[in-house]
Amino acid sequence: MSSTGVNGSSTQPRLRKGRADAAPNKQVEEVKVHNFAEEEDITIEAVEKVIAPIFFTVLAFLTRMYKIGVSDIVTWDEAHFGKFGSHYLKREFYFDVHPPLGKMLVGLSGFLCGYNGSFEFKSGDHYPPEVNYTFMRVFNATFGALCVPVAYFTAKSLKFSTAATWLVTLMVLCENSYATISRFILLDSMLMLFTFTTFLGLAKFHTYRTKPFTIGWWFWMLFTGFNIGCVTSVKWVGMLTTALVGIYTIQELWEKFGDLKMPFATYMKHWAARIICLIIVPMAIYMLSFKLHFMILENSGPGDAQMSSLFQANLKNSPLTKGPLDVAFGSKVTVKNMGYGGGLLHSHVQTYPEGSEQQQVTCYHHKDTNNDWVFVPVRTDAPYDHEGEIRYVKSGDKVRLIHDMTGRNLHSHNIAAPMTKNEWEVSCYGNDTVGDDKDNWIVEVVKDTHRDKKVHTLTSTLRFRNEPLGCYLRAANVALPQWGFKQIEVACAPDTVVWDRFTHWNIEQHTNDRLPPAEATSYRSPFLRDFVHLNVAMMTSNNALVPDPDKRDDLASRPWQWPVLNVGLRMCGWGNDTVKYYLLGNPIVVWSSTASLGIFALLTFIYICRWKRQYRDMTREQFEYYVYSGLYPALGWALHYFPFILMARVTYVHHYLPALYFAIMTFGFLFDYITSRVFGKLTYILRPVSYVFAYAAVVGVFWLFSPISFGLTGDHEDYSYLNWLSTWTI
Structure with missing residues (x-):
């Protein structure tokens, strides 16, 4: 199977056409062989597009569901979001700082498993027999598992090579923090899925940019707007994903403004389409989530005083x-x-x-x-x-x-x-x-x-x-x-x-x-x-959620610590009789993605300097690929990371998880870009070797650290070999 180059074209060497004075029959024979090879390549690629996402999806469900019910203790923020789900089942009005969609889905998971909302979800308590917490966690983990195939299709839409697509998908699959956070009754897996699907919609819509007002063009724009509404209805952090779509939209409309061949009426149709799909539709979904919130919570409850x-x-x-x-x-x-x-x-x-x-x-x-x-x-x-x-x-x-x-x-x-x-x-x-x-x-x-x-x-x-x-x-x-x-x-x-x-x-x-x-x-x-x-x-x-100088919060962390994986987060008690979970990223995934951001910034700076000196390093097609498949993921990381530095509120490790996804995409682009350019004549030897090494490193380190995701049992001292850094407290 051949790989695909950085601009989406096949890197398999083509057969040269015969000379003009060659025998006609021989030339026809060569043409037939060439067409057969291309058809074979297309068939293999089509099979890969079907088999690979199914394979990765199966692995995703296995890694997210394995031993999901082994701990019967209310773990970390399950104490909050499980309780909010209970309020929906009792239809009691409550107040929280997050929009309602994710918590309504938590309530739906409890309704589907027959839970009546009577449990108080106190942190550290054991779940009673009448609460099917395993089903509620499986429901939540489904969102986390679906992140993996979404990452695959997004990399494909960004025109990464097959090898790079697999690498990005493996990094999302084998990211320990993703596997850990998805196992509990929390909002983070929902937030991540809708963040991923929003970026998928943007990437797919970009592929239809030359086919405006077609069915595919409308579908993917509406898909993007729908997911913007969903991600902002789970947490306001979704506004950062919305900002990325907004920047892309502004750039696209600005370029069309300079197209003198486009009639003004057509240009205004582009504006109207984006206002409807990317503003009105998300706002309607966001407001609908609150309308349902008010309709369901019809009884007086603990959140009454926040309302008029x-x-x-x-x-x-x-x-x-x-x-x-x-x-x-x-x-x-x-x-x-x-x-x-x-x-x-x-x-x-x-x-x-x-x-x-x-x-x-x-x-x-x-x-x-x-x-x-x-x-x-x-x-x-x-x-x-x-x-x-x-x-x-x-x-x-x-x-x-x-x-x-x-x-x-x-x-x-x-x-x-x-x-x-x-x-x-x-x-x-x-x-x-x-x-x-x-x-x-x-x-x-x-x-x-x-x-x-x-x-x-x-x-x-x-x-x-x-x-x-x-x-x-x-x-x-x-x-x-x-x-x-x-x-x-x-x-x-x-x-x-x-x-x-x-x-x-x-x-x-x-x-x-x-x-x-x-x-x-x-x-x-x-x-x-x-x-x-x-x-x-x-x-x-x-x-008002600002750090309290009079109190010590051992779980809080600073944004500078996240990209370098300086700290993790204990999600429960650390006794020997407790199944323990530690929220920490896969070191290979986090460190390599962080390094790729710096390298990408340096590479971009070099290209800008060379462009200023009148060097032409890229064709227009290569430049667009560099911008939309490399620069936009890096911009997505920046938009999801730097606001937390500016915020005065208290921050935790899990706030980095959406930004990490965009860093992974940046790494996939850069790895693919460099290996296809730097190795030169040795590409066909060193490139496969480099990818195999990367696959092995990602999977191997994930397996090494899998106990922190699947549950540490027994004496925590037995896992001291995982404390690679002195700041980790496994």
């Missing part, structure tokens, strides 16, 4: 609609900020370490008794009488808000807020008798579905203006340091506008034994508003 009060009122078993409608003096309430990602007005006995050193006031997303406040009159008015006439709170009324647990007044003063220095600090101060006029707040009703001036539960949008200072109670998405328990800062903003949502509040939960409960009313919460609200809340929580 009107959304919560639509949940079954929600306590919000059981209270009175009209708010009166003496009512105990919870006050919800209506800004995107806003929480409940909250206080606790801890004080500010600086400034006034008075009791802290924050916004908190979890419901507890420290969120309860009582409306009472200001001190210059008649005091509240529990037996007297009911006095309703109306727009324009002066009130005091007393924190129910500590008895202190909501207060502000001319002291800068701890984080937002251009706003005033808000604290809790004094008591029912001790205080000053800075405890007084004027209630302003911004809008309400009811026409009277009363303050109503859920429906009234309120602002609270401090009487002497003239500032408004505001809760922006600024997290306090650890002394504030990473809760949201509440301040008093002197310069604000009426449409500033972060100064808008509503009464969420309301109790007053003197008032009748509200009539059963259907509160409608628009999907788009809920969709935006939840996404902003996810973004806010994501930004």
